[in-house]
Amino acid sequence: MMPGYGQERDLSSIVLPRWGRVEASDGVVPWAVVDEAGRVVEPVARFLRDFFACGYGALSVRSYAFDLLRWWRWLRVIGVEWDRATSEDVKDFVLWLQQAAKPRLSPRTGSAFTAGTVNPVTRKAYLDDRYKPRTTRHSNAVLRSFYDFWIDSGGGPLVNPVPLQRARGQRANAHHNPLQPFRAEGRLRYNPKVPKTRPRALPDELWAELFAALGSHRDRAILAIAVSNGARASEILGIRGVDVDWGEQLVRVVRKGSRAQQWLPASPEAFVWLRLYLAEVGGLDAQQTVWWTLRRRDRGEGLHRQPMNYEALRAVFRRVNGLLGTNWSMHDLRHTCSLRMARDENLSLRDVQTILDHKHLSTTADLYMLEEEADVVRRVAAHLEDRKVPPTVEPSMIGGYEAADLEVLFGGRAA
Template sequence: MDHDAAMAELDVSSLVVARVGSVEATTATTLPWVVLDGAGLPIAPVSDFLRELLACGNTPASCRSYAYDLLRWFRFLAATDADWRRAKRADVRDFVLWLRTCHNPARDRRSPDAPTPGSLNARTGKPYLKTGYAPATINHAVSVLSAFYDHHLQTGQGPLVSPVPPQSRDGRRLEAHHNPLEPFQLHRRGAYRQKQVDREPRAVPEDVVEDLFNSLGCQRNRALFSMFLSSGARAAEMLGMTIGDVHPGEGRIYVQTKGLGGAKEACPASPEAFAWLALYLGELAQDGHCPSPDAPVWWTLRGPRRPLTYTALRAVLNRINARIGANITLHDLRHTLCLRLIEDPGITLVDAQQVMRHRRITTTSTYLRPRIDEVIAKVHEHYTRPKPPPQPLTGWTYNPDDLADVFGNG
C-alpha cells in the first residue's frame, strides 16, 4: 500500500507516536538550539531553518519554541513513515487531528491529587488546563510548519508546493500593509487553524492576592512577587534582570523586553517592592553573597546559591497555589496590574500601554471590556435593588399658558 492510500485509512486516534529525539542547547552563537532525531543526530533541514530564523532577528527563545514544534512534526512523520520532502496536505491535516486527540505529555507534571483537568477553580474562576493540546498551541504548530516549508520552498530543498494551506485565500500575509489609523478587519480562518476562545482579562481577585502575600515566607519571594505585581514584567524578563538594572531612586527597573532582540526598557515599580528588595539584598550580603552589578538579582535560597530559574519559580508558585487553593500563574499578575491601571481615572489608556509595553493600543484596549464577575454583580444588584413605590395619580389640569394661546388673555 502506498503512502497516499495509507494516509486515507489512517486512524490518528490509535496512532502511536514515539517520543524519540530531543531539542538540545548548543554553544554555537549561530545555532543556539538543535533538534536531534532518534539516533541522536541533528536534523539538517531544521537546523538550516533555525539559522534562518536567527538571521532574521528572532531571539534564541523563539528558535527554541520553533524547534519543539518541528520535533513534534518529525516524530509524527516517523510514526506515519513519511518523508518531510513528500509531505502533502493530508499529512498536515492528520497531524492537526492527532494534536486535537492525543495527550499532551507536558500535563504529566500534575500531582496525583491535582484538580480535574478543565474544571474551574472556586477562588479564581479560571479553568485548569485540559489534558490535550490547546487550540493556540495547534495554531502555533501550523504556523511554524508554514514558515518551515516556505523557507525550504524558496531554497529549493523542500517540496515544490507547501503542504500547509495559506492563512488567507490569496496566500498573502494578513494585514501586511494595514493602515494603523483604520480598524482591523475580521478575516476567514485559514485551513486547520483552530477556533480560539476570546478570553477575558485574568485578574486575580483581591482576596486571593492578599492570601498570596500572606503565604510568602521569605524576603526574596515578597520582593519578587511585589515586583511582578507592580511592574508588569514577564517571567523571563524578571528573571533576566541584573543588579545594575535596579534603580530605586528613579522608581524603575530595566528588563529585556520580549521581541526587541535583548534591548532593555524601563518599567515602574512600587516603593513597597523596592523596600522588600532592599531587605532581600541585605540578607544576601549578610550571608556573604554580594552579587556584582552584572549578576542576576534573583538567587536560590539554599546553597550553593544559583540563579533562580523559571522551573524553580514555577515550583514556588505551585506550592503557594496548593496552600491557598488557587491556580494563579505569573502572567495573571501582569493582567492584574493592567486592569488596576485601567480602572485608575488618573492613568490614560496610552499610559497603561506604555507600562505594559504592548505593541498596539488595541491590545491594551481589550482590558476595557468588563469582566464577567463584575457584570454578574451589577446585574444581581439590579434585581435585588428595591423598586421605588408607584406615584399616586393626582389627575390632570390644563396649562394656563396653553389656554391663553387658544382663548386669549381676555
C-alpha cells in the same frame, strides 16, 4: 503509510515515538533538533539558522525546534518524507493533535484529581494532558514558515502543505495587485478557533492572602515588582544589579519580544522587600543577576547559590498554591497590574500600553478595557429593579388561586 484514495488513517491508534530530542547547542544557533543517534537534523538546522539570523530570540528558537521535532515524529509514523508532505498529512496531524494526549515522563500523582477541572477560588481551569488550540495554531504557523523557507530556497516541495484559508471558488491571493510585491495573507485553513478568555485581576483580599503565604523576602520582592508594573517572569528574572535605580525606584528589564531595554517603576513596598532580601544574601553585584536560589548547591566548586530560573519561580507558586488550594501563576499578576492601571482615571490607555510593551494600542484596549462581569450583573440587576412596575391585572381578577398565595406572589398588593 500514506493512505490510498478514499482511505482514512486511524488517528486514534497513532502514538508518536520517542524519536530524537531538542538539545542546547554550542554553535551560533542556541538550540538544535537531533535524531536518536545524536545527529543534527539538517533541514531543521538550516531553517533554525535562518530563523535566528532574522533576529528572533533563543526562546523562540527553542519553541520552534520542539514543534518541528513533533512534526518529524509524525512523519516517521505515517512514513512520509519531510519534502513530500501534503496538505492531507497536515490535516491529519491537526486532527490527531485535537484528540491525542501529551506524552509525560511520569504519570500524574496529586494533580490527577484536578487536571481539567476548575479551581473554585481562582475560577481558572487546571491544565490537562490535551493539546490546546493555541498549540495547534502555533504548530501550523511554524510548519508554514518552515516550508516557506525551503520553497524559497528551492529545496523543498513545490507547494506549501500548510494551506491558507480562502473563499469558496476563489484561488489563493486572487485579490492581489500583480504590480505590487506579493504578500501572503489570510488565516491558515486548519487553524482551530481559540475561545476568547477574559483576563482577571486578583481581588485585594486574595492578593493579600497570596502575598502572606510567601516564605521569603526574595519571593515577596519578585511578586511585589510584578504586580507593580506587569513585567513578565522572564523579564523580572533577567534584572541585574545595574538595572536597579534605588533613587527613582525604577527597574530596567529587557523586553521579551523586541529585546529592547525599558525602565519601569515599582512600588515603594517592592523596594523594601528587595532591600530585605539583599541583606540576607549579602549585597548586590552590579553585573550579576539580582535573584538567586535560597539553597546553596555543590556544582563541583563547593556550596554556592545558583541564579534563579523560571522553574525555580514555578516551584514558588506550586508551594503557595498547595497551601492555599489555588492555581495562581505569574501571568495572573500581569493581568492584575494591567487591569488596575486600565481602571485608573489618572492613567491613559497609551500609558498602559507603554508599561505593558504592547506593540499596538488595540491589543491593550481589547484585553483590558473590559468591564467585570460581576459589575455588569450588578448594574443590570439595579436597572431591572428600577424598571419594575406593578402588574396590570389585579390579583382579585385572577380565579382559581387562594388569596394568601396571590398576596405572597405580588408582594402584599393583593386586595
